[in-house]
Amino acid sequence: MLSLTHYPFLIMDQQLPSGTLLSLESGIFWRAARTNEDTDRVGVSEQSPEDSHRELLHSLKSILPTMAAGKKELLMLENFIGGKFLPCSSYIDSYDPSTGEVYCKVPNSGKEEIEAAVEAAREAFPAWSSRSPQERSMVLNRLADLVEQSLEELAQAESKDQGKTLTLARTMDIPRAAQNFRFFASSILHHTTECTQMDHLSCMHYTVRTPVGIAGLISPWNLPLYLLTWKIAPAIAAGNTVIAKPSELTSVTAWMLCKLLDKAGVPPGVINIVFGTGPRVGEALVSHPEVPVISFTGSQPTAERITQLSAPHCKKLSLELGGKNPAIIFEDANLEECIPATVRSSFANQGEICLCTSRIFVQRNIYSEFLKKFVEATRKWKVGMPSDPSASMGALISKAHLEKVRSYVMKARAEGAQILCGEGVDQLSLPLRNQAGYFMLPTVITDVKDESCCMKEEIFGPVTCVVPFDSEEEVIKRANSVKYGLAATVWSSNVSLTHRVAKKLQAGLVWTNCWLIRELNLPFGGMKSSGIGREGAKDSYDFFTEIKTITVKH
Numbered sequence: 001m002l003s004l005t006h007y008p009f010l011i012m013d014q015q016l017p018s019g020t021l022l023s024l025e026s027g028i029f030w031r032a033a034r035t036n037e038d039t040d041r042v043g044v045s046e047q048s049p050e051d052s053h054r055e056l057l058h059s060l061k062s063i064l065p066t067m068a069a070g071k072k073e074l075l076m077l078e079n080f081i082g083g084k085f086l087p088c089s090s091y092i093d094s095y096d097p098s099t100g101e102v103y104c105k106v107p108n109s110g111k112e113e114i115e116a117a118v119e120a121a122r123e124a125f126p127a128w129s130s131r132s133p134q135e136r137s138m139v140l141n142r143l144a145d146l147v148e149q150s151l152e153e154l155a156q157a158e159s160k161d162q163g164k165t166l167t168l169a170r171t172m173d174i175p176r177a178a179q180n181f182r183f184f185a186s187s188i189l190h191h192t193t194e195c196t197q198m199d200h201l202s203c204m205h206y207t208v209r210t211p212v213g214i215a216g217l218i219s220p221w222n223l224p225l226y227l228l229t230w231k232i233a234p235a236i237a238a239g240n241t242v243i244a245k246p247s248e249l250t251s252v253t254a255w256m257l258c259k260l261l262d263k264a265g266v267p268p269g270v271i272n273i274v275f276g277t278g279p280r281v282g283e284a285l286v287s288h289p290e291v292p293v294i295s296f297t298g299s300q301p302t303a304e305r306i307t308q309l310s311a312p313h314c315k316k317l318s319l320e321l322g323g324k325n326p327a328i329i330f331e332d333a334n335l336e337e338c339i340p341a342t343v344r345s346s347f348a349n350q351g352e353i354c355l356c357t358s359r360i361f362v363q364r365n366i367y368s369e370f371l372k373k374f375v376e377a378t379r380k381w382k383v384g385m386p387s388d389p390s391a392s393m394g395a396l397i398s399k400a401h402l403e404k405v406r407s408y409v410m411k412a413r414a415e416g417a418q419i420l421c422g423e424g425v426d427q428l429s430l431p432l433r434n435q436a437g438y439f440m441l442p443t444v445i446t447d448v449k450d451e452s453c454c455m456k457e458e459i460f461g462p463v464t465c466v467v468p469f470d471s472e473e474e475v476i477k478r479a480n481s482v483k484y485g486l487a488a489t490v491w492s493s494n495v496s497l498t499h500r501v502a503k504k505l506q507a508g509l510v511w512t513n514c515w516l517i518r519e520l521n522l523p524f525g526g527m528k529s530s531g532i533g534r535e536g537a538k539d540s541y542d543f544f545t546e547i548k549t550i551t552v553k554h
């Protein structure tokens with residue numbers, strides 16, 4: 001059976017039921033055909049592109065309505081409100097990043113749909129909030145079970161929708177989505193409140209936490225189901241009802257999740273998912289007077305807009321924004337561990353993770369050695385079709401984003417920086433079908449000044465800068481010299497140094513001699529322009545509840 005890993009990058013032991021579609025890329029569908037019941041090893045057989053495309057649509061059609069568009073059928077998503085799938089009056093094209101083709105239509109919802117969702121969430125709130133934590137925990141555990149059982153279909157859909165490799169979707173995104181439900185199903189059972197005594201006044205005081213009501217959840221396109229469930233799970237565990245708006249660029253797995261809700265016992269109206277653009281439906285959600293909290297993950301400019309719109313209603317905001325994360329590599333670092341980890345922290349998910357490394361500071365006397373080995377390792381970080389099991393990186397999310405990321409490399413070159421590998425240096429070869437996809441090679445920039453936009457601004461793509469430093473004091477000052485303060489990694493075999501440097505870094509998360517080992521119990525989030533608030537067991541619970549102090553005179 002599926003064994004969920006705690007650490008996203010470990011490959012899981014998993015059974016793939018016979019007949020599971022293993023790949024939907026390049027028109028080749030690899031069908032899992034069990035070769036040996038005992039070992040659960042699966043062989044694959046190859047189908048023709050036409051047959052496999054038909055098979056994919058058939059397998060998804062059972063859960064997604066489709067619409068014929070010329071020769072090709074498109075997936076038609078629908079809003080999920082009050083436990084029902086509802087069509088919309090207009091739609092947005094959604095692209096397969098690995099081919100640049102439209103393959104899905106996303107509802108272009110607006111105020112009307114938000115109003116309907118608020119009504120459904122309002123009606124569901126009394127009953128859901130009255131359920132015990134134990135009862136809500138059981139529903140979340142069933143959701144986790146269903147996500148795990150649907151892992152392959154969800155991973156296939158996530159990879160096709162976001163452009164990430166199927167391997168990453170299978171080993172990180174979807175397992176973490178299940179883990180989010182499982183984690184908050186447990187943590188909701190263990191929160192405590194406070195009590196004090198004033199015997200001299202014959203009084204006692206105690207605190208209680210109650211759900212806030214309807215929670216507005218807005219999630220980004222880089223880790224679609226992973227981050228959507230990271231918000232949904234704690235919100236409903238605490239007894240709230242939710243209206244979620246995923247990114248219009250990656251809406252499919254959110255829609256597929258809706259298919260599982262009834263089976264998990266989620267009552268109608270508890271989870272409502274409304275699709276569409278930020279300015280249209282996102283702002284309708286943020287502005288609605290009956291939605292007292294907004295949990296948002298995305299860009300800083302959007303966070304500013306959300307803050308403006310919510311201010312008149314004095315809403316509670318959780319803003320998880322971007323980063324310009326440094327890796328600081330001291331001369332006594334173990335390069336055999338540091339280099340592969342820093343390649344991964346720079347380029348995982350096409351560099352489209354807010355925690356990715358985009359500035360690498362290397363102590364001068366190992367700078368040349370590091371640079372040589374790092375570039376060698378980067379060139380082995382293979383860009384390929386998302387379904388290619390040997391690919392480390394897939395396609396970026398959109399043509400616009402690809403051009404934005406490329407423009408940073410061009411600016412660096414224009415400023416006299418050196419591009420050691422990747423964009424404009426190495427040759428990217430892709431199958432014909434993928435040549436209109438949004439692919440880019442992992443790119444390493446050196447000889448770049450701290451004042452350069454590549455060293456100051458969030459690029460959010462497979463681009464990282466490597467610069468030398470001399471002293472501990474100098475590198476801390478330089479690492480802290482950007483407006484962001486989200487994450488950092490520190491590499492040294494000197495434990496007291498790593499503790500000392502970690503404490504001085506302006507970052508909400510510091511990994512020493514590792515990256516992205518996540519402890520969901522502890523606060524997650526950044527400082528400065530990386531956001532407001534934290535997420536985690538207690539932090540999310542506190543955010544999605546209101547606290548009250550009650551005094552009893554006896």
Ligand SMILES: NC(=O)C1=CN([C@@H]2O[C@H](COP(=O)(O)OP(=O)(O)OC[C@H]3O[C@@H](n4cnc5c(N)ncnc54)[C@H](O)[C@@H]3O)[C@@H](O)[C@H]2O)C=CC1
Pocket residue numbers: 218219220221222245246247248276277278279281282283286297298299300302303305306320321322323353354401458459460
């Ligand atoms: N987790 C992170 O730190 C992320 C950072 N980014 C950064 O943001 C840049 C732009 O990416 P986008 O996807 O456009 O991020 P975005 O912040 O515009 O979108 C994130 C979510 O916010 C929604 N949204 C957008 N405008 C809104 C508005 N006015 N009101 C309410 N909701 C709104 C979007 O529909 C999406 O669901 C990226 O290039 C990257 O630099 C993007 C995604 C994730």
Ligand SMILES: N/C(=C\C=C\C(=O)O)C(=O)O
Pocket residue numbers: 220222223227230297298320352353354355518524
């Ligand atoms: N918020 C993001 C990542 C969160 C990771 C985690 O909670 O483990 C992001 O990439 O935007």
